[in-house]
Amino acid sequence: MxxxxxxxxxxxxxxxxxxxxxxxxxxxxxxxxxxxxxxxxxxxxxxxxxxxxxxxxxxxxxxxxxxxxxxxxxxxxxxxxxxxxxxxxxxxxxxxxxxxxxxxxxxxxxxxxxxDTVKTVNPAISIVTTRKCFPGTRAISIKAVLAGGGFFHRLGLSETVLIFNQHLIFLGGMVGLIERMNELRKKFPEQRICVEVETVADALMVAQSGVDLIQFDKISLSEIKPLVLKLKQQYPNLKLAAAGGITSENIKDYASSGVDILVTSSPYFxxxxxxxxxxxxxx
CATH class of the missing domain: 3.90.1170.20 (Quinolinate phosphoribosyl transferase, N-terminal domain)
Incomplete structure (x- = not known):
């Protein structure tokens, strides 16, 4: 490696x-x-x-x-x-x-x-880790994640377009983001557009805008499961990720929710x- x-x-x-x-x-x-x-x-x-x-x-x-x-x-x-x-x-x-x-x-x-835990539930699911490793240790941390069979969410801010609530503050909220989606598509024709959401309503709104990936942050499992089913039926090419507080104690439950990707920082700690x-x- x-x-x-x-x-x-x-x-x-x-x-x-x-x-x-x-x-x-x-x-x-x-x-x-x-x-x-x-x-x-x-x-x-x-x-x-x-x-x-x-x-x-x-x-x-x-x-x-x-x-x-x-x-x-x-x-x-x-x-x-x-x-x-x-x-x-x-x-x-x-x-x-x-x-x-x-x-x-x-x-x-x-x-x-x-x-190994999630593959028993869903062999196709991916475990990816965040940028939340200790500063100065990213290279060795990424190597360790790969050695363990995982992958990285993204290596740095220059790599992908991932829109958080902190970005929406400067856009006038989710509505402001939707208005700029076509502009974003033209500006970055090769990059995937990913948006993190914290509510079911925002997830449904973002899905309609044609994003490539929706990341659920701290949305409860009871809400995620029916939401995933609905989004997969309506938008079969849309990738779905779950993030926020995913650990060894609950990862098996998240793996059974139907999402494609599980985003976690827990291996670092x-x-x-x-x-x-x-x-x-x-x-």
Whole structure:
């Protein structure tokens, strides 16, 4: 699985943890001794960011001998990454590599759990994640979501036209948006036009305007199910998404509502996975 990380991005991750030198290794005068490091799972997980962890270790001067591909479902005590080098190289890259894999694998594992849950209800439904990841971590967060079998809602504001209530404030409400729909279509002939709605009435009004996707935000399941049925009958090409507070506790219910897409931020929030790092002296 390939997500672009520049050499500068990898270097900045290391520099954040090792701005000048590893003072402890330097003070103990052990930096030139040779050793090996092995990372293994402490519990079942969907692994992620082994490629970036390997690049961190290589950048620090270690040689990587083995790594598991991101997106692999791993069992407890499974070896996922192995490298050798000087004590200075191993200690410089150890924690950065471990943090990357633990946090990314946490997101990937939570995504995988959601995907596996909804596929039992509706195999055709898509799980997509929002832009609500911690600032500065979008690339690794997106990689983790993909590793878990999910996809992204959109990568940034430049990618799609998605109209929220906050936009309607400057348009004179939903009526003002409908009046501009033809203009929007002409301006963006290749982009999908998506609108988020919070009421059934707004959903019906927007559907008539010819949008490509309607996103229900925090509309109750009891309202969504009959609304989806009605909209699908009248507008068979219209895509429908549900968003707002979708978690592992309620995602199965939302999956049964008939929508095409479930939009969630929940994979980003939770405990990192637990990965063991074992270092040994080889000479």
């Amino acid at each position: 390939s997500i672009f990380f520049s050499d500068e991005a990898i270097a900045s991750l290391i520099q954040e943890d090792v701005p000048y030198l590893d003072l402890t290794t330097y003070g103990l005068a052990i930096g030139k001794q040779l050793g090996e490091i092995e990372f293994s799972t402490r519990h079942p997980m969907t692994i992620c960011a082994t490629e970036e962890a390997a690049r961190v270790l290589q950048y620090c001067g270690a040689e990587v001998h083995y790594q598991v591909e991101s997106g692999t479902g791993c069992q407890e005590k499974q070896l996922i990454l192995q490298a050798s080098g000087t004590a200075n190289a191993l200690h410089s890259g150890w924690r950065v590599a471990l943090n990357l894999m633990e946090y990314a694998s946490g997101i990937a594992s939570r995504t995988r759990a959601l995907v 939770g405990k990192p996975c637990d990965i063991a790092a074992k270092m040994t002296k080889t000479q």
